Amino acid sequence: MHGPGGRALRAMKSHSSADIAFVRIPGTISYAEMAAVQRARRDAVESATAPDTVYFLQHSPVITLGRDARPEHMLSDSATLQAEGIEVIETDRGGDLTYHGPGQIVAYPIFNLNHWRCSVGWYLRSLEEVVIQAIRPFGLQGERIPGYTGVWVNGFKVAAVGVAIRNWITWHGLALNVNPQMRHFSHIVPCGIRGKPVGSLQLLLGSAPSMDSVVTQMEIAFREVFASTR
Numbered sequence: 001m002h003g004p005g006g007r008a009l010r011a012m013k014s015h016s017s018a019d020i021a022f023v024r025i026p027g028t029i030s031y032a033e034m035a036a037v038q039r040a041r042r043d044a045v046e047s048a049t050a051p052d053t054v055y056f057l058q059h060s061p062v063i064t065l066g067r068d069a070r071p072e073h074m075l076s077d078s079a080t081l082q083a084e085g086i087e088v089i090e091t092d093r094g095g096d097l098t099y100h101g102p103g104q105i106v107a108y109p110i111f112n113l114n115h116w117r118c119s120v121g122w123y124l125r126s127l128e129e130v131v132i133q134a135i136r137p138f139g140l141q142g143e144r145i146p147g148y149t150g151v152w153v154n155g156f157k158v159a160a161v162g163v164a165i166r167n168w169i170t171w172h173g174l175a176l177n178v179n180p181q182m183r184h185f186s187h188i189v190p191c192g193i194r195g196k197p198v199g200s201l202q203l204l205l206g207s208a209p210s211m212d213s214v215v216t217q218m219e220i221a222f223r224e225v226f227a228s229t230r
Helices: 005-013 031-046 080-084 120-138 183-186 199-204 209-224
Strands: 021-024 053-057 064-065 087-089 097-100 104-110 149-154 156-166 171-177
Touching: 021 209, 031 053, 031 087, 031 104, 031 171, 053 209, 080 087, 104 209, 120 149, 120 156, 120 171, 120 199, 120 209, 156 183, 156 199
Parallel strands: 021 053, 064 087
Antiparallel strands: 053 104, 064 097, 104 171, 149 156, 156 171
């Protein structure tokens, strides 16, 4: 990561959550295709030719290996994964292994942090806060666990956070489990964390809210958490 550019600094004073564009991508999208979308928007945000943007989407089944991925955290061989229709892709976000698939809402904020605060820690906690606020209307109280990144409810991890930041422009983001295929998580040690089970809104509530309703709450939460220049 490097320091902010001059153009971004000049834009700081007038920025608010009203300047964020929210884009919902229908159906499912492959990880590779969405990575290209993110790169293009990241460059546009950095050059101030596009607004800060949050993409909401569902990926086709994929296990991603972050920059800190450890081989021993992959628990299944390639033949097993292929039989289940799960891709394996190396990625440039931070963190270890994670799974994405249908029934999981992925949010990719492409933000210029000069508009808020040039702090990785603050940004990670802000993304966690988005999840905490978004699931509250469904009767769930999200929690943080000291020393880890993500959101838990009743001991189950419901949301993973993994980001990349260059020149204070962000990409990648967070994933909230609404009603994914939970057995797919058994192929990995999710985020490299042993002994802390992964959960979903379906598991916790007995029936999952609609994906659209959860995305709506996430958008509200993004606007609230990133309400103004910090």
